[in-house]
Amino acid sequence: MLQKIENPPYAEMLLAWYDRHHRDLPWRTSPPMTAKGLRANPYHVWLSEVMLQQTTVQAVKPYFAKFLAQWPRVEDLAAAPSEDVMAAWAGLGYYARARNLKKCAEAVANAHGGVFPDTEEGLKALPGIGDYTAAAIAAIAFNRQAAVLDGNVERVISRLFCIDAPLPGSKGAMRAKVAEITPANRPGDFAQAMMDLGATICTPKRPACALCPYNSHCQALDHDEPERFPVKAAKKDKPVRVGAAFVAVNNTGEILLRRRTETGLLGGMTEVPTTAWTARIDGGTDTEHAPFDADWEAAGTIVHVFTHFELRLSIFRARVSGSIPFGANDEWWEPITNLDAQALPTVMKKAIEQAVPLAFNKSRKT
DNA sequence: AATTCGTGGCA
DNA sequence: TTGCCAAGAAT
Numbered sequence: 001m002l003q004k005i006e007n008p009p010y011a012e013m014l015l016a017w018y019d020r021h022h023r024d025l026p027w028r029t030s031p032p033m034t035a036k037g038l039r040a041n042p043y044h045v046w047l048s049e050v051m052l053q054q055t056t057v058q059a060v061k062p063y064f065a066k067f068l069a070q071w072p073r074v075e076d077l078a079a080a081p082s083e084d085v086m087a088a089w090a091g092l093g094y095y096a097r098a099r100n101l102k103k104c105a106e107a108v109a110n111a112h113g114g115v116f117p118d119t120e121e122g123l124k125a126l127p128g129i130g131d132y133t134a135a136a137i138a139a140i141a142f143n144r145q146a147a148v149l150d151g152n153v154e155r156v157i158s159r160l161f162c163i164d165a166p167l168p169g170s171k172g173a174m175r176a177k178v179a180e181i182t183p184a185n186r187p188g189d190f191a192q193a194m195m196d197l198g199a200t201i202c203t204p205k206r207p208a209c210a211l212c213p214y215n216s217h218c219q220a221l222d223h224d225e226p227e228r229f230p231v232k233a234a235k236k237d238k239p240v241r242v243g244a245a246f247v248a249v250n251n252t253g254e255i256l257l258r259r260r261t262e263t264g265l266l267g268g269m270t271e272v273p274t275t276a277w278t279a280r281i282d283g284g285t286d287t288e289h290a291p292f293d294a295d296w297e298a299a300g301t302i303v304h305v306f307t308h309f310e311l312r313l314s315i316f317r318a319r320v321s322g323s324i325p326f327g328a329n330d331e332w333w334e335p336i337t338n339l340d341a342q343a344l345p346t347v348m349k350k351a352i353e354q355a356v357p358l359a360f361n362k363s364r365k366t
Numbered sequence: 367a368a369t370t371c372g373t374g375g376c377a
Numbered sequence: 378t379t380g381c382c383a384a385g386a387a388t
């Protein structure tokens with residue numbers, strides 16, 4: 001019977017695995033270049049890390065390419081119109097990230113001479129950079145021995161050491177464990193290796209333990225129950241909210257749009273006029289709350305699931321002629337052929353598509 | 367500490 | 378189908 005090693009060389013074991021099995025990603029500098037001291041571009045690392053917050057690699061890839069093509073340096077992003085940044089981010093979700101991305105770019109370009117801070121503390125002082133992202137950039141871009149703890153690492157660590165306490169309360173204990181095994185040599189590769197392991201081997205369901213470099217040292221696997229970790233607090237149920245959205249098209253092929261307020265849900269993004277989204281169905285939400293009088297026609301409903309509620313939107317459409325007097329706010333007429341350039345979140349694209357089928361095909365350049 | 371923030375893929 | 382959840386941050 002194999003004797004259990006008291007203090008396995010966790011970092012060395014994982015780095016050896018990473019050298020063979022790392023993912024090649026657009027924002028990443030991979031071994032063996034990193035082993036020779038070459039590091040990734042801090043701007044690329046920062047941009048990818050913000051995009052990857054609560055977002056899958058596959059979803060991020062095209063956005064990362066688009067942003068880098070449009071704004072090759074952080075100074076370019078800092079100088080960009082906010083509307084352009086929000087439009088480029090549209091569809092990726094969690095739009096506070098885009099607002100903070102712009103603020104952070106401005107801070108780096110103007111207050112830091114275009115150079116990212118190279119410490120966790122300095123990075124965390126910037127908008128949109130929290131514990132995880134500060135540690136990740138410090139480790140990956142600047143080779144700092146920072147304890148990087150994300151959802152992947154939480155899974156790996158909780159299984160490796162059988163941490164029973166539920167998240168998020170146990171996050172501190174997990175970070176301490178990560179700090180314990182993070183090496184002075186190649187800390188950035190170690191962080192990315194932990195995340196790659198969590199993403200490809202130590203998965204939430206049916207982990208591929210037979211292929212794991214830690215399979216002879218994993219306490220959860222010893223107890224034959226890796227899928228039980230990490231333990232998480234129970235989540236709340238999702239309430240339903242209802243509302244109505246109004247899609248107006250004029251006789252020159254334009255649609256009435258407006259900009260949402262800067263904060264809160266979908267803050268700073270573009271929308272068609274809607275009622276408030278309320279918890280109860282108040283009988284006649286409908287055309288009495290329309291932006292103006294018109295021959296509003298019911299066009300069905302759409303259902304869209306947000307993080308903390310489900311929205312059922314009744315869709316109304318009207319074809320209007322002549323000039324419609326706007327309320328004195330942020331409304332404008334936008335050619336349907338230009339919808340793809342707008343900062344429309346997915347729920348609004350659904351609403352428009354419901355009222356005007358193929359609206360987005362019309363704006364697609366072919 | 368608990369809420370509020372999107373979206374799409376997958377079993 | 379429904380739920381889960383993916384490189385979290387801000388308040």
